[in-house]
Amino acid sequence: MSTVQSGTAALSPAGAQHGELYRKVTFRLITIFCLCYFAAYLDRINIGLAKLQMLDALKFSDTIYGLGAGLFFAGYILFEVPSNLILQRVGAKLWIARIMITWGILSGATLFVTTPMQFYIVRFLLGVAEAGFLPGVLLYLTQWYPDARRARIVALFMVGLPLSSMIGSPISGWIMRFFDGAHGLGGWQWLFLIEALPSILLGFAILLWLPNSIESAPWLDAHEKKTLRANLDADPAGNKSHALGKAFVDPKVWALGLIDLCVLLGLYAVSFWLPSILRDTGVKDAYTIGWLMAVPNAVAVIGTLWCGASSDRQRERRWHIVVPFLVAAVALVVAASGTHGTLSTVILFSLVNAGAAAAMPVVWSLPSTFLKGSAAAGGIAFACSIANLGGFGSTYFIGWLRDTFHSQSAGLYGFAVCMVIGSALALSYPKKVVNR
Numbered sequence: 001m002s003t004v005q006s007g008t009a010a011l012s013p014a015g016a017q018h019g020e021l022y023r024k025v026t027f028r029l030i031t032i033f034c035l036c037y038f039a040a041y042l043d044r045i046n047i048g049l050a051k052l053q054m055l056d057a058l059k060f061s062d063t064i065y066g067l068g069a070g071l072f073f074a075g076y077i078l079f080e081v082p083s084n085l086i087l088q089r090v091g092a093k094l095w096i097a098r099i100m101i102t103w104g105i106l107s108g109a110t111l112f113v114t115t116p117m118q119f120y121i122v123r124f125l126l127g128v129a130e131a132g133f134l135p136g137v138l139l140y141l142t143q144w145y146p147d148a149r150r151a152r153i154v155a156l157f158m159v160g161l162p163l164s165s166m167i168g169s170p171i172s173g174w175i176m177r178f179f180d181g182a183h184g185l186g187g188w189q190w191l192f193l194i195e196a197l198p199s200i201l202l203g204f205a206i207l208l209w210l211p212n213s214i215e216s217a218p219w220l221d222a223h224e225k226k227t228l229r230a231n232l233d234a235d236p237a238g239n240k241s242h243a244l245g246k247a248f249v250d251p252k253v254w255a256l257g258l259i260d261l262c263v264l265l266g267l268y269a270v271s272f273w274l275p276s277i278l279r280d281t282g283v284k285d286a287y288t289i290g291w292l293m294a295v296p297n298a299v300a301v302i303g304t305l306w307c308g309a310s311s312d313r314q315r316e317r318r319w320h321i322v323v324p325f326l327v328a329a330v331a332l333v334v335a336a337s338g339t340h341g342t343l344s345t346v347i348l349f350s351l352v353n354a355g356a357a358a359a360m361p362v363v364w365s366l367p368s369t370f371l372k373g374s375a376a377a378g379g380i381a382f383a384c385s386i387a388n389l390g391g392f393g394s395t396y397f398i399g400w401l402r403d404t405f406h407s408q409s410a411g412l413y414g415f416a417v418c419m420v421i422g423s424a425l426a427l428s429y430p431k432k433v434v435n436r
Contacts, residue, residue: 018231021224025144028219030156032202032209033137036100037160039199040133042168046195047110047123048275049172049293050188052286057186060116063400068119073388075127080388083132084139084381088374091212092140096133097203103129104199111189135381142368142376144214146231148312150368151320155308155361159301161267162357166297168195173290187286252370253379255425257386259321259363262422264387265415266328266356270296270349277349281342295346296353303358311362317434320362321426328355329419336412355419363426369434 047054047069055065087095106126113119137157145153172191179194180187211217214228274296278289303324311320331351340348364380371379 018227021227022145022149024219024224025228026153026156028217029141029144029210030153032205033157034160034163036096036133036199036202036206037137037157038164038168039100039195039202040103040130041161041164042172042195042198046107046168046172046191048273049169049176049286049290050110050191052275052279052289053176053180053186053188057188058114058119060119064116064119066400068116068123071120071124072127072130075124075129076131076388077127077385079128079131080135080385081378081381084135084377085374087132087136088139088377092136093206093210093212096136096140096210097206099130099133099136100199100203100206103133104196104203105129107199108193108196110192111185132381135377135384138364138367138380139377143232144228146234147365147368148315151308151311151317151361151365153308154364155304158357158361158364159304161360162297162300162304162353164297165270166294166301169290169293169297170287171290173285173287173293176290177285177287246375248378248382250370250379252429253367253383254386255428256363256366256379257383259422259425260360260383260387261389262325262418263356263360263363265418266332266352270353274345274349277345278342281340281345283342292342292346296350299350300353300357303354304361307358308361308365311365317362317366318426318429318431321359322423324355324358325419325423325426326355328352329416329423331355332412332416332419336409336416366429366434 047065051065054060055062060068083095083099103126106122106129110119110122110126113122138154141150141153141157172195175191175194176187178187179185179190182190185193214220214225217225220228270293274293275286275289278292283289283292307320307324311317314320328351331348335345335348335352367376367380367383
């Protein structure tokens with residue numbers, strides 16, 4: 001067993017004797033972070049359901065929609081690294097609260113959009129507001145949990161993403177149906193207004209609830225703080241990079257960003273475009289589409305939790321990314337290869353969503369195995385920026401394909417190829433570095 005150099009025996013981070021302590025920490029931190037991710041992703045993807053009414057109401061084309069949806073990523077990319085570096089300087093409590101409140105306000109402001117330019121501006125600003133949330137939380141979690149517990153904890157946090165669609169999609173469909181026309185507003189406008197409120201409220205909750213560090217947590221006693229710190233110090237330092245500049249040229253960081261891009265392509269194929277694909281199968285009602293959208297996300301919740309726990313239990317990272325990716329790739333090829341009914345479409349996109357979501361917590365358990373300190377802050381954010389650059393291009397490209405060829409098959413084939421490439425990149429990581 002490893003020991004801390006100070007002479008205090010390092011307590012096994014995977015040991016059963018610390019289970020109760022980590023459950024306490026997880027309840028305090030992951031509960032609110034999961035709710036925040038739920039709200040964040042709901043604000044990000046409700047544009048997919050709003051599209052069903054918004055485009056007709058505003059006379060927007062699929063190309064305009066694709067560009068507007070994609071401009072979110074432009075703002076996100078530009079401010080991702082600066083945001084995470086600011087978080088490291090001012091503390092997670094203040095900065096994550098700021099992120100939550102500003103993105104909630106801007107998401108709600110989408111209801112006032114009447115022109116393509118207004119749509120582009122509000123989506124860009126929404127990306128600026130949200131920049132730093134995901135990498136900020138991931139960085140924060142490295143300051144609480146050792147490597148051996150990381151994948152399952154990231155899975156518990158990231159399960160907020162499929163939950164937001166599983167629970168949020170039926171609610172969003174209901175809002176659009178039953179509030180449509182109330183007080184002169186369309187259902188899509190009520191959608192943006194109502195779903196912005198949780199983000200703003202959670203921002204204020206962060207200010208009251210979140211400690212900036214182990215040492216500042218009022219709900220931990222001195223022994224518990226010492227135990228958590230000892231477990232972190234017991235993680236092998238190995239060849240972890242601490243220098244910020246090195247994070248931007250490290251091939252492992254670039255590979256991480258490209259792998260996460262594959263995750264996003266799978267998730268966005270479902271969240272941004274599945275509502276339109278389901279409508280093409282003959283389902284016209286937004287409320288019904290919302291319920292159908294819940295199915296792929298329910299499957300993704302199961303896949304995310306299982307894969308994160310399995311990866312930690314087996315101390316294996318690479319194949320826990322590769323296998324889900326290949327499942328998603330096959331489902332994308334089948335979905336693109338012909339016309340499918342509603343049931344088969346839901347099944348295929350359930351496999352796509354589950355494959356992408358299941359790999360996600362394992363992907364984000366990798367950075368702490370080779371980055372630390374400022375390098376971790378910059379590297380995690382930079383990898384997110386690389387991924388979201390692809391997210392920007394993909395949303396615009398799919399919109400252009402639908403307008404030009406009246407089909408999304410070419411885009412789905414492209415997404416499948418990216419999943420295979422992501423599998424190869426995952427296998428490029430040395431086992432001795434990432435399998436901890």
